[in-house]
């Protein structure tokens with residue numbers, strides 16, 4: 394009798410098809426991070442929507458003053474970009490309704506324009522045919538999205554039917570994994586956070602009429618500028634046990650990448666300084682190789698953390714009693 398043939402190996406799952414809306418600092422970092430990721434076979438960026446012209450998009454993909462040359466071949470066609478031969482359709486719409494998102498066959502839009510904070514605005518993408526949105530920002534409030542996720546803290550609790558998902562802010566990603574550990578291990582009474590954030594594209598290089606906030610009319614490269622921040626509300630959204638006990642300030646500083654967060658904590662009892670940093674060496678609530686607020690012996694500096702480190706949050710061990718974090 395002839396032996397039956399071995400079962401065929403399972404067909405590889407089709408890669409998740411992604412569109413990036415808003416291809417500025419973060420949109421470009423997102424494409425690059427996916428390209429460098431060991432999981433890149435699982436994802437394909439098939440479309441970019443960005444008001445800038447194609448030549449500029451290709452140029453700023455190829456060359457990045459902060460992160461260096463793109464680690465792949467970047468070319469253009471009349472329809473868009475070619476990254477290592479893989480096509481990415483490029484469009485220049487400024488409203489969600491201008492695009493036929495369904496025709497792109499995408500699974501997800503990664504919203505990196507920062508222009509849509511309210512549920513009503515985000516819903517326009519769903520109405521225009523986008524299956525789901527992942528925001529590179531917190532949205533205006535928790536009620537404006539279906540879920541807010543910080544990897545390493547609550548990514549395993551993402552509801553399967555969530556269509557508007559925020560990945561929180563960069564500073565929330567830096568600070569929440571650390572606060573979550575400290576809250577569980579030691580307890581926290583009051584939290585005061587001061588973010589030192591690199592300059593952003595909403596600031597002028599030299600003084601200019603760039604913003605209605607007068608502070609942001611001043612030169613980004615010459616000034617230390619206090620700005621408003623939703624960080625306290627962002628932390629409370631992820632760690633509701635801390636509601637009403639978190640305060641935050643933000644200061645833009647003349648660096649081109651990374652933020653550092655100084656944390657002043659009121660604890661329920663006296664502890665050895667070493668206990669707080671030892672606590673940061675423990676695994677996060679939802680283990681993930683992408684996020685573990687491990688302490689570092691290296692003092693985090695903006696220039697050193699421009700080099701990719703496989704963690705979204707690093708606690709500074711040697712100099713401070715309470716850990717400072719950098720993202």
Ligand SMILES: NC(=O)c1ccc[n+]([C@@H]2O[C@H](COP(=O)([O-])OP(=O)(O)OC[C@H]3O[C@@H](n4cnc5c(N)ncnc54)[C@H](OP(=O)(O)O)[C@@H]3O)[C@@H](O)[C@H]2O)c1
Nearest residue numbers: 415416417418419420443444487505506507529530563594
């Ligand atoms: N930079 C950071 O450190 C950081 C970190 C984490 C999260 N974020 C968040 O991510 C978002 C983007 O930040 P970013 O620093 O990447 O800003 P950015 O450099 O200004 O990029 C935003 C891009 O979106 C484009 N855009 C504007 N309106 C659009 C529209 N209606 N549709 C599609 N694209 C549009 C902008 O074009 P124009 O310039 O022509 O307007 C720009 O190229 C913000 O919400 C920010 O808070 C930023």
